[in-house]
Amino acid sequence: MTAAPSEPPPSARTRRARGAAGARRPVYDASSLLAVAVQEFNTRGYDATSMEDLSRAAGITKSSFYHHVSGKEDLLRAALSRALDGLFGILEEPAAQEGSALDRLRHIIFRQVEVLTSELPYVTLLLRVRGNTETERWALARRRAFDASIASLVAEAVADGEVRAGVEPSLAARLLSGTVNSIIEWYRPGRPGSESLPAEVVRIVSEGIIPPA
Numbered sequence: 263m264t265a266a267p268s269e270p271p272p273s274a275r276t277r278r279a280r281g282a283a284g285a286r287r288p289v290y291d292a293s294s295l296l297a298v299a300v301q302e303f304n305t306r307g308y309d310a311t312s313m314e315d316l317s318r319a320a321g322i323t324k325s326s327f328y329h330h331v332s333g334k335e336d337l338l339r340a341a342l343s344r345a346l347d348g349l350f351g352i353l354e355e356p357a358a359q360e361g362s363a364l365d366r367l368r369h370i371i372f373r374q375v376e377v378l379t380s381e382l383p384y385v386t387l388l389l390r391v392r393g394n395t396e397t398e399r400w401a402l403a404r405r406r407a408f409d410a411s412i413a414s415l416v417a418e419a420v421a422d423g424e425v426r427a428g429v430e431p432s433l434a435a436r437l438l439s440g441t442v443n444s445i446i447e448w449y450r451p452g453r454p455g456s457e458s459l460p461a462e463v464v465r466i467v468s469e470g471i472i473p474p475a
Contacts, residue, residue: 296340298316299338303337304390308334338395339400341387342400358373362419367416372460374442375460378443378446416438
């Protein structure tokens, strides 16, 4: 009996085609797509990012992206809500509501740094909004409300004699927020000293870095 001729090995082009056919597409849910969107918003800017950019970054089609979200602004609101919920959640913690005004303020600053470093992409996006959309204006109003809570606490600490007399509460609150928020410009996860950063910020804010003359 004559043996059947063996098939020639597949060409490189055929192997690539089979590989492409067998490759699994990325699997995403709303949470992972939000993470992709935040990265793109921070890199490109919200206004300059299109749904096509987002679908390309996720490696899926626009129709697949729309299966999970209704549009770009919904993604923005979800991302900003995540950052704001983390910040306002601090104000509800027992240590932010009990004890002296100064102890509460120190706790809030400590936790602000923790939230910023753990939710870095989301807080970064929050701090970069400019009020060009309804969602951005809502986020800015929430940020002002948070800052007002800090200013009120500073005023209480001044009245109790825990902070130097003559300190302007609203100015102090802006300086405190500016100190914490500036961390987004240089902080990178995993760097030496990351774990002690919240305590170090509280120490420097409390004690200063320049001794009195």
